[in-house]
Amino acid sequence: MSSKPIGIFDSGVGGTSIWNELHLRLPDENTLYLADSKNAPYGTKTEQEIIELSIKNTEYLISKDCKIIVVACNTATTNAIKILRETFNIPFIGIEPAIKPAALNTKTKAIGILATRGTLSSALFHKTTDLYSHNIQVIEQEGEGIVQLIESGKLESAEMTALLKLYLQPMIHANIDYLVLGCTHYPYLVPQLLQLLPEHVKIIDSGEAVARQTEAVLKEHNLLNNSNKKGRVLFYTNGDTQVITKLLGANHDISYLDF
Incomplete structure (x- = not known):
């Protein structure tokens, strides 16, 4: 069992739709969500820019002791996940259109x-x-x-x-x-x-499939948190915290992060 958090990043608040599915399927898991709203959208950037931002996000989540990283962004997955898997020794879950x-x-x-x-x-x-x-x-x-x-x-x-x-x-x-x-x-x-x-x-969309795959990989690596306690949820954004609050409600721990 591992109480370390699942790390999730996206080019903004959109990946909270993936977090919703993950939290629904794996309520015991601690999760840490990183919203790079300052650089949204990734879809208009070059491949190299997307790779560099994805590496930066990954490094931050690893610094927070995340045990697995969900790339909750189609653009980051399709352009950068191969590089991320080659660069970091941690499981990655990607997302692409269904x-x-x-x-x-x-x-x-x-x-x-x-x-x-x-x-x-x-x-x-x-x-x-x-x-x-x-x-x-x-x-x-x-x-x-x-x-x-x-x-x-x-x-x-x-x-x-x-x-x-x-x-x-x-x-x-x-x-x-x-x-x-x-x-x-x-x-x-x-x-x-x-x-x-x-x-x-x-x-x-791909949300439910991503949650299923995340659970499968956690089981494969013996990383599931079976504490039977509701997981702690943290959201960080370098944009307007009110945007995430409006999407998820006010009963979440949402913080501004200058990164």
């Missing part, structure tokens, strides 16, 4: 993927898409501006609604029946997406 289940289950033979530019342009994303997208139409859409609005506390703004309508229109026209969310910020858009999409469209 293309496989959408491609295998589509009835209309058309799926939509809403993701950042950094994810859509990555080699890992193209490899996964090519593997599972035979004989189906894949409508890729860069969600430019979405992360910035969420990080600015404008999740339910008129600007957000206008962007979503613009980005979803080609997908609706193509008769998609699955929408894959390729950024951990995007699950917070689900209530709005459900209002804008036809009823038959299913929305999927």
Whole structure:
């Protein structure tokens, strides 16, 4: 058993959607979440910039004695996780868009993927898409501006609604029946997406799968915390603490960190 925390990082507050799934599945685990909101979004940065930021985040979490690191960012995973695994002697859990289940289950033979530019342009994303997208139409859409609005506390703004309508229109026209969310910020858009999409469209993300994989790796390395006590939860951000507070509620330990 290990009471050391699970470390989680993202380019901002979006990865809290992954934390939600982890905490639901592994309530005994102590968790430490690092939000690099100052540098959000990663999706517009170069591969080298993403790698450097991911290394910096990892070094901080290791300094806090984390036993495993969840890269709760699609862009950081697809661009940097290989380097992280080669550089640090600690288990890493990555996240990438849930293309496989959408491609295998589509009835209309058309799926939509809403993701950042950094994810859509990555080699890992193209490899996964090519593997599972035979004989189906894949409508890729860069969600430019979405992360910035969420990080600015404008999740339910008129600007957000206008962007979503613009980005979803080609997908609706193509008769998609699955929408894959390729950024951990995007699950917070689900209530709005459900209002804008036809009823038959299913929305999927990777949160539950990441939680299952994290549990499996912890078991494999004998790192599960079986204390039967509710885990301690810490959130650090170099952005506005009110943004995370608004998403998660005020009953969490949320601190500003200058990093």
